[in-house]
Amino acid sequence: MSNSDGLFYEKVNDAFPESIIEVVDFRGERTLVVEQAYLKDICLFLRDEEDLVCNFLEDIVADDMLPEFPRFAVNYHIYSIPKNHHIRLRVPVDDPDDGPDSVGTVWPVAYWLEMEVWDLMGITFKGNDKLRRLFLPEDWQGHPLRKDYPLGYEEVQFSFNWQAIDAKKPYAKD
Amino acid sequence: MTVGMNLGMPGGDNIQELSVEELRAKYGSGLEIQSEENMLLSMGPQHPSTHGVLRLLLELDGETVVNLAPDIGFLHTGIEKNMESKTYTQALVMTDRMDYLAPMSNNFGYILAVEKLLGVEVTPRAEVIRVILGELTRILSHLVWLGTSALDVAAQSVFLYCFREREYILDIYEMVAGQRMMASYFRPGGLWRDVPEEFVPAIRNFLDFFPSRIDDYEALLKENPIFHKRTKGVGVISAEDAISMGLTGPSLRGSGVNWDIRKSIPYSGYENYDFEVPLGTEGDVYSRYLCRMKEMRQSLGIIKQALDRLPDGPVQIDDRKIVPPPRSELGRSMEAVIHHFKLWTEGFKAPKGYVFQRVESPKGEFACYLRGNDTSKPARVHFRTPSYVNLASLPIMAKGLFVADLVAIIGSIDIVLGEIDR
Numbered sequence: 001m002s003n004s005d006g007l008f009y010e011k012v013n014d015a016f017p018e019s020i021i022e023v024v025d026f027r028g029e030r031t032l033v034v035e036q037a038y039l040k041d042i043c044l045f046l047r048d049e050e051d052l053v054c055n056f057l058e059d060i061v062a063d064d065m066l067p068e069f070p071r072f073a074v075n076y077h078i079y080s081i082p083k084n085h086h087i088r089l090r091v092p093v094d095d096p097d098d099g100p101d102s103v104g105t106v107w108p109v110a111y112w113l114e115m116e117v118w119d120l121m122g123i124t125f126k127g128n129d130k131l132r133r134l135f136l137p138e139d140w141q142g143h144p145l146r147k148d149y150p151l152g153y154e155e156v157q158f159s160f161n162w163q164a165i166d167a168k169k170p171y172a173k174d
Numbered sequence: 175m176t177v178g179m180n181l182g183m184p185g186g187d188n189i190q191e192l193s194v195e196e197l198r199a200k201y202g203s204g205l206e207i208q209s210e211e212n213m214l215l216s217m218g219p220q221h222p223s224t225h226g227v228l229r230l231l232l233e234l235d236g237e238t239v240v241n242l243a244p245d246i247g248f249l250h251t252g253i254e255k256n257m258e259s260k261t262y263t264q265a266l267v268m269t270d271r272m273d274y275l276a277p278m279s280n281n282f283g284y285i286l287a288v289e290k291l292l293g294v295e296v297t298p299r300a301e302v303i304r305v306i307l308g309e310l311t312r313i314l315s316h317l318v319w320l321g322t323s324a325l326d327v328a329a330q331s332v333f334l335y336c337f338r339e340r341e342y343i344l345d346i347y348e349m350v351a352g353q354r355m356m357a358s359y360f361r362p363g364g365l366w367r368d369v370p371e372e373f374v375p376a377i378r379n380f381l382d383f384f385p386s387r388i389d390d391y392e393a394l395l396k397e398n399p400i401f402h403k404r405t406k407g408v409g410v411i412s413a414e415d416a417i418s419m420g421l422t423g424p425s426l427r428g429s430g431v432n433w434d435i436r437k438s439i440p441y442s443g444y445e446n447y448d449f450e451v452p453l454g455t456e457g458d459v460y461s462r463y464l465c466r467m468k469e470m471r472q473s474l475g476i477i478k479q480a481l482d483r484l485p486d487g488p489v490q491i492d493d494r495k496i497v498p499p500p501r502s503e504l505g506r507s508m509e510a511v512i513h514h515f516k517l518w519t520e521g522f523k524a525p526k527g528y529v530f531q532r533v534e535s536p537k538g539e540f541a542c543y544l545r546g547n548d549t550s551k552p553a554r555v556h557f558r559t560p561s562y563v564n565l566a567s568l569p570i571m572a573k574g575l576f577v578a579d580l581v582a583i584i585g586s587i588d589i590v591l592g593e594i595d596r
Binding site (some may be wrong): 055085107112116145 | 183241246247250252254290291293386417418419420431433438439454527528529530532539541543545553558562563566595
């Protein structure tokens with residue numbers, strides 16, 4: 001556990017008293033679960049506050065908690081190079097089409113990381129108009145990392161069912 | 175819900191019917207075009223200097239890069255999704271295949287995350303062997319970087335020298351794990367098995383001859399006027415930009431930012447080793463080159479210290495719920511048979527909760543986010559791969575330079591596409 005865990009909680013709680021839903025400590029890592037509406041302000045605060053100086057956004061990870069409610073959660077792993085301390089902000093997201101604010105204006109790399117989250121998990125970020133298909137083809141439908149994404153197993157073609165499956169295959173036949 | 179790709183024309187449209195604007199909006203990879211008079215050029219995905227299957231959409235004014243947008247995903251294999259249907263031990267083999275030039279670094283990050291989630295500590299001997307192999311992997315990856323990035327700036331002879339030494343490290347891989355590249359040697363709770371007897375002499379031999387080989391590479395490049403012209407002042411990124419764009423590893427330290435996870439958030443006993451973090455000053459391609467060359471020497475120092483203190487003892491923890499029993503016990507112990515059966519059919523269960531484990535991979539910060547849910551399969555695995563995030567700063571470095579310089583810059587940020595797309 002880093003020594004600044006208490007400091008993070010104190011500072012954020014003082015500045016945004018309503019924002020923290022829960023504080024989770026697990027295996028020496030502290031997570032502040034915060035309200036979606038406060039996320040961007042907290043991020044700006046973490047970056048600009050003298051004692052925190054969180055100038056480095058390590059990663060944005062989206063998590064699908066199905067069947068829990070709220071279903072999605074977005075984790076922001078935030079680090080401070082000068083102070084050498086880190087914190088995780090976790091934002092529960094109920095409706096993926098009404099996602100959290102983009103933090104691209106706080107840390108420009110967020111635009112790039114949010115793109116991956118949208119592509120694979122389908123969570124939108126308000127204010128990021130650069131969201132596009134990154135890993136998947138432009139016309140792909142659905143977001144594969146969601147738990148309800150069908151994996152599309154195909155029946156295996158053996159000699160006894162060769163004809164039946166071959167008839168459905170989409171390639172040019174003579 | 176419809177998923178998957180439409181068969182037939184992309185997006186269901188007829189490409190010939192789309193206007194140029196529509197085509198650019200759909201397939202232009204988000205490139206914001208500055209002027210209609212400039213030329214658009216698609217570089218890659220099949221291009222030797224993109225180090226894999228990276229496609230860059232360039233907007234060129236003559237030969238000057240005005241703007242560029244990376245287009246990735248050609249190597250996407252859905253590793254994160256696949257892991258959700260594998261046990262923790264089975265999922266390990268997929269980590270090798272992300273950064274295939276530094277497989278053990280990926281194992282390291284994933285295994286440490288699993289162990290953090292389980293709350294176990296490995297034995298001192300396993301910890302030290304992991305550090306030795308982790309640092310060997312750093313040299314392994316830097317050798318490929320050195321060879322290929324020198325090839326990009328037309329210094330062809332370096333390449334074969336680098337691959338000669340790389341072969342030696344791959345032989346050590348084979349010696350410990352039986353595999354030349356995809357080792358999967360680190361296992362939850364320790365290592366697959368103890369290292370063989372010839373391991374320590376082989377590493378000592380490597381420590382003896384390798385410093386002079388680094389001198390050889392430097393003799394070829396360091397004072398070479400052509401290399402200077404191709405690399406000095408090219409691809410400059412300031413420290414502020416580098417931090418805000420999430421650049422990590424030697425690419426960040428080339429800009430003079432002193433940040434190395436081995437120092438600031440030590441793992442696997444790195445706090446007990448004495449080493450320096452090489453820093454650059456200019457933030458250009460040449461600075462990043464110097465950083466990596468010095469890093470190789472530092473890695474040798476770490477390996478030497480680790481060998482000197484290599485303790486005896488087991489390499490696996492004594493917990494039969496995580497580590498399978500040795501073969502010799504199976505013949506005489508009923509519990510051993512049960513544990514063996516349970517571990518290889520079902521695997522071990524990890525508690526509810528999420529962890530984030532960072533390691534310093536050769537290319538930068540490699541981190542693994544892992545969420546367990548009381549079953550033997552991870553509920554969510556995510557990798558923060560350095561190549562993916564480092565690629566975001568490519569447009570900043572390359573703007574206003576020639577296409578030939580762009581090639582040098584791609585080489586200098588050391589990307590591996592298997593890790594970007596994963």
